[in-house]
Amino acid sequence: MTIYDIAKLAGVSASSVSRVINNKPGVGKETREKILALLDQYHYSLDETARGLSKKSSKTIGVLISVMPGLHSEHSIKGLFYMEGELAKHGYHCLLVNTGTTDGEVVEAISTVAGRRVDGVILAGAFYATNVVRRAIEQYLPQCPVVMINGFLDLPNVYGVGIDETQGLEMGVDFLVRKGRSKLALFIDSRRLSAGIIRRGFENGIAKYRGAVTGIVYEDVERSLQGGRDTAALLLREHPETDGIICAVDMIAIGVLDYLQEMGIDVPGQVSLMGEDNSNYAEICKPKLTSLDTKMVESNLMAVRTLLDVLEQRPPCHRVMLYMEIAERGTT
């Protein structure tokens, strides 16, 4: 069923049918009603792709996300559904593309959504502002609004929503110090693109105390309970004096908690423990895990809002930064 079929049945031209479909003026009451009836009777369904071709707007948003299956990434996709809901409310739909984390895969994903003529793109997840990605955007999406979550590229059509992990970690350190801790450790999961940023926040936080607080960093911790356990064991051997641990992922922190409890170390009595993500996992372990909230949902919604501002011609913010918060629970 096309508008031509309907037009023929109604004995009018396709233009009139189109006008009716789009609720435009310029068609007589009777004709309109006749067309409306036919439309309903024959279950006419508008071809959005054809409309997009003609209107040069697909009403779809490319959502790129980088999830490693099996790596406890469920938390990171929580925001996805809020985004989808918000976009749907405004008549946009999501073309979802899961990219790997390599530049090459990201570039391919960008070219894919570009070929599908999306109206906008959201780069969600652990992307980073690499030069390769930058060139891909310049090449494939020179005019298309792009919002990056947790990253930024200085291009006219690129917008950024950041989460200040440096400040967040600094805050985490301060928090532990206020709890009387002074020998801190930081566990960072492997393959984490923001490792450097997190580390810097941790070190900044420690530096402020000019020697009164020490900090040791373990990178490349496997993102699992076992990763947490193993690294905790290592830590206890190398730095048994440690009295405060921050883990860049809740799941690792819970592994650490497990191990410490098995070793008879009281948490938070002897050692304070803090995770990052504020995921559901933090509610389940015992004691419940204090965790740095990375504002998943908020940042994703902010990204959507920014994109909609651009698409609907409102003045958008090119860059916004969200601050992390501490969800205090029982491990500190």
Place this chain on the structure above:
Amino acid sequence: MTIYDIAKLAGVSASSVSRVINNKPGVGKETREKILALLDQYHYSLDETARGLSKKSSKTIGVLISVMPGLHSEHSIKGLFYMEGELAKHGYHCLLVNTGTTDGEVVEAISTVAGRRVDGVILAGAFYATNVVRRAIEQYLPQCPVVMINGFLDLPNVYGVGIDETQGLEMGVDFLVRKGRSKLALFIDSRRLSAGIIRRGFENGIAKYRGAVTGIVYEDVERSLQGGRDTAALLLREHPETDGIICAVDMIAIGVLDYLQEMGIDVPGQVSLMGEDNSNYAEICKPKLTSLDTKMVESNLMAVRTLLDVLEQRPPCHRVMLYMEIAERGTT
């Protein structure tokens, strides 16, 4: 940049450019190379939507999923990324639509993907085979292959991948009985469409023991730790003799575990506890939770495979059923 632009630059016709793009024979070596060079030089990007219009195939799959934000549904979307990856491998992309759970919302989502002229649809999540959905498919997607996960409709273009929850619960009961339990309880989360099916499995399992085993069912349990705690408290008041509990969601089971432990009841010493989902949560609590594995990833992949079979003209299975398994851990 369209094929016409490229054609003009190369001094040839658009058809030749099209042939080159599609790797089709019938264009001279020199012309081909000239066109290839131009294509590259001007960063030509094929308009997939236009191609779709003419080829009547959008190379996109509509993925409908029903997630309630904030309701611990992360586990149910885990399979989504496996699906996306598998589809992408075969050149298809995902139009993601999160529907609510009401028929009306589902129908709207179906009409949306129909309007986008998707090549196939996957109904993932807790959908059910209602008559309203059936009519929507007949009306909007009469020719389009549809794969339902955890449900089935007897229409020529609808395929089903089921998970046998009845058998699963029966197996769960057997398992507990073999562990010496005989006074069982089942907690079902509210808004669960498969409540009846689960209940039936539970009751079937119990009936087999002809009076030697009893079972009580609590429905409408809130899908949260608190929901589990509250219902456990209720259960202990109403049926203190209970020695085995199955919860239709891991999160609820963990709430129950919490409460029992607080009451000084030993798990699994006095009471055996079993969840359903086999989610990450089951690994975190202590003791670790025995859980009925609903085969999330497997069923989603099976759905993709079925859909690809149809799309690529291989003989598909109209219905397949997967069986649940018990992931045994510390609570039984």
Place this chain on the structure above:
DNA sequence: TTGTAGGCGTTATCAC
């Protein structure tokens, strides 16, 4: 080997 013409389903422009 190459080009022309028509079609995919819609919208927009301009006559009448």
Place this chain on the structure above:
DNA sequence: GTGATAACGCCTACAA
């Protein structure tokens, strides 16, 4: 108020 007609970008007979 209504209807041709030409886009939109691509594909595919069919013709040359």
